[in-house]
Structures are given as structure tokens and as C-alpha cells.
Ligand SMILES: *[C@@H]1O[C@H](CO)[C@@H](O)[C@H](O)[C@H]1NC(C)=O
């Protein structure tokens with residue numbers, strides 16, 4: 313039985329793989345479902361015990377995840393991982409640990425996938441339940457990374473561990489009525505405590521004090537949790553280190569970073585505070601690009617790309633937004649339209665009277681992940697000769713000097729200067745003429761003087777990461793102007809088209825941008841205000857006026873936006889709260905737009921407010937309104 317397991321598992325994979333063709337970014341199938349299984353094989357008898365350590369829905373991987381390139385229904389990735397903690401010097405008693413990621417785009421078969429995997433690949437299944445908080449997650453339809461559905465204040469009270477230190481970096485009000493973000497460091501040793509808090513200050517400043525989320529700051533609380541790791545840095549080559557949450561990269565590519573101990577990360581996040589952990593975020597102590605969206609936002613401390621990755625991944629999770637770059641998998645949410653231009657989702661933001669499509673075409677799209685030491689890399693494409701302009705966008709890593717990298721189109725060298733450093737970075741070129749009809753070739757090389765360079769394991773390899781080549785019609789048919797809101801085509805991994813709102817304004821497309829477009833911003837207001845109410849509380853104080861009569865001081869505590877922002881420079885023009893008071897159903901107009909009033913009449917009072925901002929044009933769910941009914945009566949006064 314056991315002897316043929318490997319063969320049968322290979323066969324099973326093939327048959328699953330060929331069963332169905334899926335389109336990973338169908339609106340209805342926009343997500344992937346994953347299960348993480350840890351398998352230990354005991355040293356002498358070879359018994360394989362599997363434990364389901366995590367499962368959830370992954371809506372928003374940004375080409376970082378090892379996605380299902382073959383368009384297969386089912387993807388089983390074997391992460392050749394072993395636990396350094398169990399690493400022993402005698403080979404015989406080494407407990408082999410492996411991680412498998414099972415993923416599928418079809419919810420219907422998710423459970424079956426787990427089950428058939430366990431039957432084929434495991435001799436026994438350890439019954440370790442996931443977090444208590446995960447009980448609700450056993451509903452397969454639940455989006456675990458949907459921040460606003462993480463059950464608030466339920467389940468066990470997790471406690472911090474000895475050595476943990478929590479600092480509140482942004483305190484905007486009570487956790488219960490704010491969106492809570494917890495940054496947890498991984499791969500920071502005890503000696504690196506201050507480096508951790510320094511890195512967190514920098515990331516939070518970039519993110520929340522810098523432009524991207526700054527006008528939303530009053531809606532957030534942000535914590536940093538330091539938990540010392542025994543080893544510094546994060547794992548590579550599929551091996552984690554002895555760190556708090558076991559972050560690691562799959563290979564050497566500056567791309568996906570995975571968490572091999574999601575349970576520890578969830579518990580730590582919940583331990584920060586009962587209502588603090590809406591949104592767990594793991595920051596690896598690593599100087600280079602990488603991360604992942606999903607139930608945790610994962611990024612690194614890279615001072616060049618950490619913020620870039622974090623912003624984008626936070627975008628996915630905080631707003632309901634999909635990708636805007638080409639060649640991804642998930643195009644859903646407020647910034648993606650698949651079906652109609654005439655009734656496009658963001659019709660109320662469109663620059664023109666009548667919505668139209670901007671005309672471009674994607675000629676080449678390649679996630680090369682190519683080690684340039686192996687020789688030149690060519691990307692071929694065909695043009696029909698009908699377009700007027702082009703742009704080539706690539707990402708690369710390890711190309712630290714101007715002479716380290718060369719790019720040619722049809723044999724003609726393009727100008728390129730290094731962005732400096734080894735981190736993954738982006739380069740782009742524009743051409744004002746169209747390509748002639750026929751075949752063309754783009755060629756990438758490392759500078760020839762580096763051809764015989766000795767391998768240096770301590771730094772990223774010289775790598776071509778990704779390539780896209782577009783052709784565009786002239787400005788009358790495709791507008792580069794980033795202030796325009798229209799229907800700009802986006803092409804997914806299998807070449808299917810959706811539309812996005814703007815050309816290159818939004819950071820969901822343009823990695824160097826720090827802005828969300830107006831459509832995404834409106835989505836962000838909606839999401840945040842579905843979690844936090846504009847009205848924190850109504851306070852009623854019993855008081856006496858100068859004549860010694862008893863009166864009541866009523867005050868409405870609003871989240872400080874509009875005229876109540878502490879920093880009025882963050883207030884957009886026209887952002888204002890309108891407020892009204894009612895007594896026994898009758899509008900008390902003299903108190904309009906006051907949040908603190910003194911009254912002498914008892915009764916059933918009501919406070920109503922509406923928040924106006926030019927950043928929200930439609931509010932079908934009434935999220936920008938809040939109200940509260942309360943009783944004012946002398947008998948309720950203490951004393
Ligand atoms: C960014 O990190 C690099 C490498 O770790 C370091 O040399 C550089 O000084 C840092 N720059 C800033 C602005 O902190």
C-alpha cells in the first residue's frame with residue numbers, strides 16, 4: 313500500500329489537473345481557497361502524520377504567490393521545508409517536516425481536496441483544531457482575510473508571552489470603534505528590539521502620516537508587537553528559521569513570503585487586545601522586496617520596497633479592490649468591471665458624459681523570474697502595426713550598477729540607469745511610434761563584464777522578474793492623463809479583459825504611486841465606515857444652570873473628521889459633519905450643527921449626523937450617517 317503511494321499521488325494530481333479548465337479570475341470564482349498542511353515523517357518507521365495548520369481564502373495575491381500557471385483546477389505545492397529546530401546532526405533521527413499548500417479556485421471541491429490529499433499522502437491525521445476563533449471559518453465560504461469579518465472580541469482571550477512588548481503607535485480612540493491594525497515583527501532578535509520599533513515607526517509614517525491613508529487616520533488604531541526571535545532575518549529556499557512566526561521565501565526570488573506558523577501569528581495578534589486585531593500584518597526583518605496578501609498582510613522592513621508592498625497589500629485587504637496591473641489573477645471589487653462600459657461600476661466618477669473604453673493592447677506579459685547569469689533572455693511578440701505608442705515595463709533585482717543590465721528591442725539598446733541597490737525595483741520605457749506589423753523581440757542581458765562573476769550567496773541574484781509590453785492608440789483614443797477616470801483595459805493571467813478606472817494613477821497598478829484613485833477612496837470610506845460608526849457615543853451629564861435649575865449637558869462624540877479634525881490640513885474641501893437633535897420626534901432646529909448642547913427638557917432625544925465628503929459620491933447603505941436615540945430624565949441622574 314505505502315510503496316505505491318508516490319506513484320498514485322502523481323497520478324491523482326494529473327487527473328485532478330486535467331479535469332476542468334478554470335478561469336481564475338471569474339467574478340464568481342475570484343478567489344482561491346488554500347489549505348496549509350504540515351507533514352512530519354518520523355525518522356525510523358517512516359510514519360507520516362499530517363496536520364491541517366491553516367486554511368482560508370486568498371483573494372488578493374499580487375503575482376507574488378506561486379500561482380497556478382497551468383490553469384489547473386487544483387494546485388498542490390510542496391514546500392520543501394524542514395524545521396531548523398528539529399534539525400539534528402545525525403541524519404537518522406531527523407524528523408522530516410514538509411509543508412503542502414493545497415489550493416483550488418473552486419469552493420465546492422475544497423474539502424474533498426483536503427480529504428483526498430490526507431488519504432493519499434498521510435498515514436495519520438493529527439487532530440489539532442485551528443484557533444478557537446476559526447470555528448466560524450469552518451464555513452468554507454468565509455473569507456478569513458476579510459478584515460471586517462474577523463470575529464471581534466470572541467473566542468479565547470489570548471495572552472502575550474514573556475518577552476513580548478506592545479506599543480500603540482496610533483491611538484485614535486476606543487479599539488471597539490476603530491479599525492485595528494497590528495504589525496508583528498518576525499526575525500527580530502532581542503538585540504534588534506529598537507530596530508523593530510524603528511522600522512515600524514518608519515512604515516507607519518510612510519503609510520498613515522504619508523499621503524496614502526493619512527486622511528483616514530482618525531479611523532485607525534495601530535499597534536506594534538515585538539516578539540523576540542531566536543534567529544535574525546527570515547528564511548529562504550523554503551526553509552524557515554527559528555523565528556516567532558516562521559516567515560520564509562520559497563527560493564531566492566524577491567517575491568512571495570509565506571508564514572509557516574499562522575496559528576502563532578493569529579494568537580499573538582489577538583493577544584494585543586480584544587478589539588485590536590482587525591487586521592494582522594507581519595513584517596519580516598529582511599532588507600528586500602517581498603510579501604503576500606491574504607489573511608495576513610506580509611511585507612518586509614526593506615527601506616526601499618517595504619512600504620510599497622505593504623501599501624498595496626493593505627489596499628487589497630482594507631478596501632474591496634482587486635489588481636489593476638496586467639497578468640494577475642484577481643480582478644474584482646470596486647475598481648474592476650468585467651461586464652459593461654455603459655453601466656460601469658464607477659459611472660458616477662467618469663470624466664466624460666458618456667463612458668468609453670481607452671484603446672490599448674497587451675503584446676507581451678511574462679513572469680520570467682530569470683537568472684541573468686544564465687545568458688540573455690528573449691521575449692518575442694507580434695504587432696499588427698495599427699497602434700501609435702508603446703510602453704515596456706519590467707521589474708528586476710540585483711542590478712545595482714548602470715553597467716549591470718542591458719535591454720534591447722529589435723537589437724536596439726534602450727537607455728537604462730540602475731535604481732541602485734539589489735532590491736527588486738521597476739523600470740519603464742515609452743515609445744512615441746507604433747511597432748511595424750510582424751514579429752519583434754525584447755532581449756535582456758546582464759552586463760558582459762559580470763559574466764564570470766563568482767556567486768555571492770549573500771545578495772539577490774541579478775534577475776529579470778517580470779515584463780509587460782503594451783501598445784496604445786494615440787491620445788484621442790487612449791489618454792495617459794492620470795486625472796482621467798474612464799474604462800482602462802486590464803488583462804489577466806489568461807488574457808481576459810476587465811476595466812480599471814484610471815491609467816497609472818492608482819497604487820494597485822503603479823507600484824511607485826502612493827495614491828488611490830477616487831473610486832478606490834470611496835470604497836475605502838465605505839469599508840472603514842462599515843466597521844466603525846461615525847458616532848462613538850452620546851454622553852448625558854446632569855447639571856445645574858445659574859438659576860439652580862437642573863439641566864442636562866448632551867454631547868455627541870464623533871470620530872474627529874471634517875470640522876472636528878485635529879489637523880485641519882488633512883481635511884478635504886467640503887468635508888463636514890451636519891448634525892441635528894430631535895426631542896420626542898420633533899426637530900430642535902436651534903441646535904443644528906452643535907455637538908454639545910444644554911437642555912432642560914426631559915424626553916426621548918435623538919441625535920442624527922451625516923458626514924459629507926467629496927470623496928464619497930454614492931452611499932447606498934447609508935454608511936456616512938449615524939444616529940442614536942436616548943432617554944433624558946432626572947431620575948437617571950445619579951445622586
Ligand atoms: C536603507 O537600507 C540600506 C541597506 O540596509 C542602507 O544602506 C541605507 O542606509 C538605508 N537607507 C535609509 C534611508 O535608511
Ligand SMILES: *[C@@H]1O[C@H](CO)[C@@H](O)[C@H](O)[C@H]1NC(C)=O
Nearest residue numbers: 794816817822823824825826
Ligand atoms: C506612477 O506614479 C508615479 C508617482 O505618482 C508617477 O510619477 C508616474 O508618472 C506614474 N506612472 C505613469 C506611467 O503614469
